[in-house]
Amino acid sequence: MSINKDTVKYTAALGRIELSEKEIEHFTGQLDKILDYVHKLKKVDVSKLAPTSHVLEMKNVYRDDKVKPSLPVDEVMKNAPARERNLFKVGKIIE
Amino acid sequence: MELNRLSAHELMGLLDKGDISHVDICNSIIDSIDKKDKSLNAIVNFDKGKVLERANAQKGLPVFIKDNICVKDELTTCSSNILKGFRPPYNATVIEKLLNRNAILMGKTNMDEFAFGSSTETSCYGTTKNPWDLERIPGGSSGGSAACVAADEAIWALGSDTGGSVRQPAGLCGVVGLKPTYGRVSRYGLIAFASSLDQIGTLTKDTEDAAILLKIISGHDPMDSTSVDRPVPDYAKLIKKDIKGLKLGIPKEYFIEGMDKEVKQSVLDAIKKLESLGAACENISLPHTEYAVAVYYLVATAEASSNLARFDGVQYGLRSSQAKGVIDMHKKTRGEGFGDEAKRRIILGAFALSSGYYDAYYLRALKVRTLIKKDFEDAFKKYDAIITPTSPTPAFKIGEKTEDPLTMYLCDIFTISANLAGIPGVSMPCGFTKSNLPVGLQILGKAFDEETILRIAYNYEQGTEWSKRKPGI
Known part of the structure; x- marks a missing residue:
């Protein structure tokens, strides 16, 4: 067993996803099977390998530090589920 | 003449001669959608009135866009409930580039939710059907783009490819699907799935169209720091050169046990055809x-x-x-x-x-x-391109793999490596099974050498009839 229900619950909480008991049950079995499959990577000797996080051989990409026109605030806010003045409105953060 | 059945370069020829108008083309597309899309479900956001308005104002070719590419003020939802109603305040760079060429934006195409899938079954709008057999999946995640091009509901379309999401549906729907090199096309405005793997690609009726559309969308963009500043060649011109003397590698790891026999045979026949066109094919190994x-x-x-x-x-x-x-x-x-x-x-x-x-x-x-990246670097020291099947099987039945995510993931077994290595790949039709389902041939190339893989594809296409076959729908 590579993953159990508690780990799925914990990881879903890290990812801020609410799951039903049924979903937890269902996903645990499926994810366990997937992790069993990826364990084939254990066969590879990785001790001398550098990781590839990106394929392009580029380092830092700089641009001039100049102010350019940006999107109007109203355009940016128009998809907001709730808005107050120029702010995204959400529920209570501090109890 | 049914204009919707023609390729972009054929239509450009007719437009130049003044035989047809842009509005004629759009009307022919609209008729085709009215007739077919109730059964296909390839298109998820389409406003006839708006399209006709644009067609009257702009003198370009119609294009469909995968639903994960931002179009200003138009619904862009990644086929997900979480983005229902979202209208981006800006255009993706590829959209700006298309508009600069007067393209007429037709609407959005269906996809797996956030491009997570190989069958278009995870879409919140329901599954797209394969135009060759409505009980089967079109592939994914750009299933809507592939199906609408295959069914002549579109002239051409954009998709995105993170692990095969342009090439695999192209293979299963019998059209040409190109994933450019990582960095060739700006990702600005493509809603990100996996940023080190994502690349916008094209779905077209033939190779020449792929070359034309690639040139339009390619190039450096200051808004995407991973887009690369290299000249964009005139692909459509360069691909017409013959392929005599090219060295092609055939990796043994791509002819696995359990793969469909008809798929294998079609690909082996295609390799023979490439040899007869003057390419030298040799067996190679990509060991990882x-x-x-x-x-x-x-x-x-x-x-x-x-x-x-x-x-x-x-x-x-x-x-x-x-x-x-x-x-x-x-x-x-x-x-x-x-x-x-x-x-x-x-x-x-x-x-x-x-x-x-x-x-x-x-x-x-x-x-x-x-190691996977190095396998390709080693192979490309000796070979100009690598030839493989696009998928181990033809299109499977809707619902067949939804309960077992791992078997779904294994559909991408031949397309994934190109994204991990950042190299370009194209899928094109190379035959049909006895039950009339398309088989895809994949050609992989060196980084930034789209020219060679499209040239191989073009030469093969000229020597065969597969790309001309149309589904009955």
Whole structure:
């Protein structure tokens, strides 16, 4: 067993996803099977390998530090589920 | 003449002669959609009135866009409930480039939710059907783009390819699907799935159209720091050169046990055809191929879990009305808004990145990725391109693999490595099974050498009839 229900619950909480008991049950079995499959990577000797996080051989990409026109605030806010003045409105953060 | 059945370059010829108008083309597309899309479900956002308005104003060719590419003020939802109603305040760079060429934006095409899938079955709009057999999937995640081009509901379309999402549906629908080199096309305005793998690609009726569309969308963009500043060649001109003397590698790891016999035979026949056209084909080995799917489903999900953090109910999209407090709002919004596959991938990715598992899963996967990339670098020292099947089987039945995510993931076994290595690949039709389902041939090339793979594809296409076949729908 590579993953159990508690780990799925914990990881879903890290990812801020609410799951039903049924979903937890269902996903645990499926994810366990997937992790069993990826364990084939254990066969590879990785001790001398550098990781590839990106394929392009580029380092830092700089641009001039100049102010350019940006999107109007109203355009940016128009998809907001709730808005107050120029702010995204959400529920209570501090109890 | 049914204009919707023609390729873009054929239409350009007729337009130049003044035989037809842009409005004629759009009308022919609209008729085709009215007739077919109720059964195909390839198109998810289409406003006839708006399209005709644009056709009257702009003198360009119509194009369909995958639903994960931002079009200003037009619904862009990644086929997900969590983005229902989202209208971006800006255009993706590829859209700006198309508009500069007067393209007429027709609408959005169906896809797997957030491009998570190989069948278009995870879409919140329901599955797209394969035009060759309505009981089968069109492939995915750009299933809508591939199906609408195959069924002549479109002249051409854009898709995106993170692990095969342009090439695999192209293969299963019998059209030409090109994934450019990582960095060739700007990703600005492509809603991110896995940022080190994503690349916008093209779905077209033939290779010449792929070459034309690639040139239009390619090039450096200051808005995407991973887009590369290199000249964009005139692909459509260069691909017409013959392929005499090209050296092609045939990797033995791509002819696996359990693969469909008819698929294998079609690809072997295509290799013979390429030899008869003057290419030298040799058997080669890409020894770390067996690890590609495992590496991919750790790297891609890790990146996805991070990229999809932005869908939190604050700035756009769905917000749960049931929540108490902000954290609960995030959790409920994401629980209600994401479909099963998105949830699975976010959880898998967060797991691979989490403290205690990072080294064993994510970091190990990145190290094995180095080996997969090196396999290709070694092969390309000696060979100009690599020839493989696009998928191990033809299109499968709707519902066949939805309960077992791992078997679904294994559909991408031949396409994933190109994304991990960042190299370009094209899929094109190379035959049909006895039950009349298309078989895809994949040609992989050196980084930034789209020219050679398209040249091979063009020469093969000229010597065969497969690209001319049309589904009965």
